[in-house]
Amino acid sequence: xxxxxxxxxxxxxxxxxxxxxxxxxxxxxxxxxxxxxxxxxxxxxxxxxxxxxxxxxxxxxxxxxxxxxxxxxxxxxxxxxxxxxxxxxxxxxxxxxxxxxxxxxxxxxxxxxxxxxxxxxxxxxxxxxxxxxxxxxxxxxxxxxxxxxxxxxxxxxxxxxxxxxxxxxxxxxxxxxxxxxxxxxxxxxxxxxxxxxxxxxxxxxxxxxxxxxxxxxxxxxxxxxxxxxxxxxxxxxxxxxxxxxxxxxxxxxxxxxxxxxxxxxxxxxxxxxxxxxxxxxxxxxxxxxxxxxxxxxxxxxxxxxxxxxxxxxxxxxxxxxxxxxxxxxxxxxxxxxxxxxxxxxxxxxxxxxxxxxxxxxxxxxxxxxxxxxxxxxx
Numbered sequence: 001x002x003x004x005x006x007x008x009x010x011x012x013x014x015x016x017x018x019x020x021x022x023x024x025x026x027x028x029x030x031x032x033x034x035x036x037x038x039x040x041x042x043x044x045x046x047x048x049x050x051x052x053x054x055x056x057x058x059x060x061x062x063x064x065x066x067x068x069x070x071x072x073x074x075x076x077x078x079x080x081x082x083x084x085x086x087x088x089x090x091x092x093x094x095x096x097x098x099x100x101x102x103x104x105x106x107x108x109x110x111x112x113x114x115x116x117x118x119x120x121x122x123x124x125x126x127x128x129x130x131x132x133x134x135x136x137x138x139x140x141x142x143x144x145x146x147x148x149x150x151x152x153x154x155x156x157x158x159x160x161x162x163x164x165x166x167x168x169x170x171x172x173x174x175x176x177x178x179x180x181x182x183x184x185x186x187x188x189x190x191x192x193x194x195x196x197x198x199x200x201x202x203x204x205x206x207x208x209x210x211x212x213x214x215x216x217x218x219x220x221x222x223x224x225x226x227x228x229x230x231x232x233x234x235x236x237x238x239x240x241x242x243x244x245x246x247x248x249x250x251x252x253x254x255x256x257x258x259x260x261x262x263x264x265x266x267x268x269x270x271x272x273x274x275x276x277x278x279x280x281x282x283x284x285x286x287x288x289x290x291x292x293x294x295x296x297x298x299x300x301x302x303x304x305x306x307x308x309x310x311x312x313x314x315x316x317x318x319x320x321x322x323x324x325x326x327x328x329x330x331x332x333x334x335x336x337x338x339x340x341x342x343x344x345x346x347x348x349x350x351x352x353x354x355x356x357x358x359x360x361x362x363x364x365x366x367x368x369x370x371x372x373x374x375x376x377x378x
Contacts, residue, residue, distance in 0.1 A: 004069040005030045008059035009117075011076065011125035012051025015133060021046035024128025025059030027066060037062040037315075039308055040128040052077040053098035054304075055125065056084070060105040060112075061305050065257050065312065069110040076119040076126075085114045101301070177319035178360035178368075181310075182220065183331045184244065184323055186236040187212035187354045196270050198327075199263035199296065202235045212354035212378055213240040217247035219356075219377035220323060226250060227320040230313065232258040232327060240354070241325035248323070257309035260327035264296025289343040299329065299343060306333040314361050334359055338367040354378055 007030065012023035025039040039058035043051060056075065063071050075081055082088040083099060084106070090099040106112045119126065187209030191198040205213060220226060221244075230253045231241030238254065245252035266274040266282075275282045278294060285291045289299035309330075313322055324334070328351050336345045338359040351357070351373055358371035 004067060006036060006063050006066065006068040006071055007032055008056075008063055008071055008073045009075065009122055009125045010052070010055035010059040010073070011122050011129045012048060012053070012055040013126075013129045013133060014046055014048045014051055016045075018045050018047045020044070020133055021048070021051040022129050022132025023051045023055030023058060024125045024130070024132060025055045025062060026124045026128065027059060027062050027068075035124075036066055037308075037312060038128060039311065040132040041304075041307065042132045047094070049077070049079055049092070050094055050098065051129070052080050053095055053102065055129065056080055056102055057098065057105065058304065058308065059125075060102065061257070061308055062312075064105065064108055065255060065305075065308060071109050071112045073112060073114045074117045074122065075114070076117055076122040078116055081114045081116045178362045178366075179314045179317050179319060180321045180358060180360045180370075181313065181334060182223075182226070182321060182323045183334055183357040183359060184216055184220075184240065184325045185331055185351050185353060185355050186232075186234075186240040186325060186327065187216075189236050191268065192353055194270070196268050197263040197266045197274065198236075199260045199267050200234070201267050204235055205239050209236070209353070210239070210243075213243040215378050216240065216354050216356070217243040220244050221247035223321075224248075225321055226323055227317055228253060229323040229325065230255050230258065230309075231325040232256075232260065232330070234259060234327070237325045237327060241323070244323050244325065255309055255312075257305040258324065258326040258330050261299065261302050261329045262293070262296040264293040266293050266296070286347065289346070299333075299346060302329050303333050303336075303343075306330045307337060310334060310337060310361060314363070318363060331357060335369055335372065338369050340367070349373075 007028040008025065010025040012021065014021035021044065022040065022042045026035060027037040028034065029036055039062055043054055052075065056073065083090050084102060090096050187205045189198065189203040189205060189209055191201065191203050226248050228250050229241050229245040229248065231237050233254045233256055241252055269277065281294060285293060292298040329346065331351060332346050332349055335357060338361065352375050356371065356374045359367065359369050361367050
């Protein structure tokens, strides 16, 4: 097997069915020994089958980010395997869109096979899914603390851990040295001047946009101690990232997961034009992150791929500083993940062109935000 062939094992579970649910996925090299990527997430209240599909989606997305062309999927869910193999129909309304998303991911590979395995052979993914559900229990403690009126800085009762190391700033209690992400939005384009939805379209930087990229690169070079620059593949981000990588004399890596939201049929429209074209859908889309733009994707889908990138960066660059050049939605999503807040942040936070934010992610799962929307260097 070539280096482009991987094995994906995925699982999901629900403590109650439906109940608190989570998924886990692991991507192995073709030797079924080397772990190339891991994914896990608590997804709230859901059924076992929905959690299993979410695990499959996460595993396929991780394989795509690694550049795999041939994927062998192994799961202990007979239902998911048979449905994805085309032998069983997908009937449940909650699983139809998940199956469609999975098929769309499958279409991006040269070949994908699906095999059922006993649960005992899926222990790695099962462990990750259970860890995700355990994380959900901790999230519940935090939510209960907020409901009880605890303020920032108050001592909140949380499950005890065995570690006593506290290297994080302030009162967060996170453990270890964080991976610091310097989140840089791309420079100006013609669409951004007109405040139009600019997703998968590929407009170049304007003259001002190129100047913004150079100013940002100069600022980053002055900071120093940066291990790598990673970028969305879209031209406006990549041009901004190339300026930074050149100034820093570090490697530039392009990650598809950092691509802007696919706004589908709203691409190139202003907010008002999209609302006039599809008034009800546009209103629903703004209030529900699971609803996709027409012919595009949802903010939930964006969050899933951006979370995958975050986990990979923390694993690849432990304790290092990384410049991440991307777009409004992925950067807001990374800030949302660091803050542990809901999707309302996507609509309430403003990010200027070529602005810088800084988020830190700790090896024990802790996170903090150090900077938002700095433009002092422009």
